[in-house]
Each structure stands twice: as structure tokens, then as C-alpha cells.
Amino acid sequence: MADIIKISDATALALHSMVHLAxxxxxxxxxxxxxxxxxxxxxxxxxxxxxxxKAGLIFSHRGPAxxxxxxxxxxxxxxxxxxxxxxxPMMCRPCLFGKDxxxxxxxxxxxxxPGLARQVRDYFEKTTLAQLAEESNWGANIK
Numbered sequence: 182m183a184d185i186i187k188i189s190d191a192t193a194l195a196l197h198s199m200v201h202l203a204x205x206x207x208x209x210x211x212x213x214x215x216x217x218x219x220x221x222x223x224x225x226x227x228x229x230x231x232x233x234x235k236a237g238l239i240f241s242h243r244g245p246a247x248x249x250x251x252x253x254x255x256x257x258x259x260x261x262x263x264x265x266x267x268x269x270p271m272m273c274r275p276c277l278f279g280k281d282x283x284x285x286x287x288x289x290x291x292x293x294x295p296g297l298a299r300q301v302r303d304y305f306e307k308t309t310l311a312q313l314a315e316e317s318n319w320g321a322n323i324k
Contacts, residue, residue, distance in 0.1 A: 186301050192267040194221055194229045199263055202239065203255035203314035209248030229267070236266040255310035264305055271305065273298030 198215050212230055216223040230249050233239045240252045251258070264271055276283045276294065283291055 186271065186273055186298070187268060188264075189268065191225070191229050191232075192264060194219065194226055195233060195263050195267050196260060198226065198229065199233070199238065199251075199258065199310055200313045200317060202249065202251050203258075203310035204317070206251050206255050206311075206314075209242070209250040211248045215249075232266055233263070238263065238266065251310075255314060256312075258310045259306060260308045260310075260313075261302070261305040263310075271302055273302050 197219055201215055201218060202210060212227050213223050215221075216226045219226075230239060230241060234241045234249070234252075237252055238258060239249050241247070241249045261271060274281065274294075276288075277290065278284075285291075
């Protein structure tokens with residue numbers, strides 16, 4: 182059965198890493214530091230950061246004073262933008278069997294699934310990094 186929304190490990194890392202950067206948007210962090218915070222592979226996160234850099238969401242500087250940082254104001258970056266960089270267009274399917282429309286007239290979830298899919302997309306489209314950074318308590322633990 183298909184998921185209502187697909188979120189890969191890479192996308193989860195991208196979302197978490199971007200919120201981490203949004204807590205102190207004028208500062209840089211290294212990929213290694215961020216990977217340690219989320220107990221993730223530094224190499225996997227580096228590939229995620231490459232995609233985010235190519236999309237213009239973060240910048241990356243090499244060297245001893247290097248690191249990654251937000252390339253845009255966090256209030257101008259939505260979760261949907263990050264999601265679509267990593268996964269492509271968000272396809273919230275209203276059918277758990279992966280169909281575009283339910284093949285059964287009497288589907289037991291026909292009323293529920295399209296609304297859930299719409300709510301997920303709306304949330305990703307309206308929610309910015311700045312909002313999540315402000316709402317999270319992550320900043321209390323970041324020096």
C-alpha cells in the first residue's frame with residue numbers, strides 16, 4: 182500500500198538540518214556538527230547539503246572557517262520548497278493503494294484520505310523555517 186505522503190530519510194535530514202540552521206540564521210555550522218546533532222551519517226548529510234546548495238537554499242564554504250548556512254531568510258523558505266527539492270512535486274495520493282482515485286465507490290476511507298492529503302500539503306506550503314525555529318525548543322540546546 183502506498184503512503185499518503187512520501188518522506189525519505191534524506192528529506193527528513195534536509196528538513197531537520199534546515200530548521201537547525203534557521204535557529205541561528207546568520208551563523209554557519211559544519212555538516213559534521215549537524216550530523217552529530219541528529220545522529221546521522223556525515224556523508225549522507227553532505228549529499229543532502231549538496232542538493233540544498235544547488236537549489237539555492239543554503240550556501241557552503243570549504244576550509245577551516247567553512248560550513249553551511251541559510252542562503253535565504255528563513256521566513257521565505259517553506260517546508261514544501263525543501264520537500265520538493267528532495268522529493269520532487271508533492272503527490273499526496275487519496276488512495277492507500279496508490280491510485281489517483283479510489284476504484285471502489287464504497288471505500289471506507291473515501292472521506293478521510295483526500296482531506297488528510299490536502300491538510301499535509303497546506304501545512305508544508307504555509308509553514309516556514311522561521312516558524313518552526315521559533316516554535317521549537319532546539320535553540321535552548323544550541324550554543
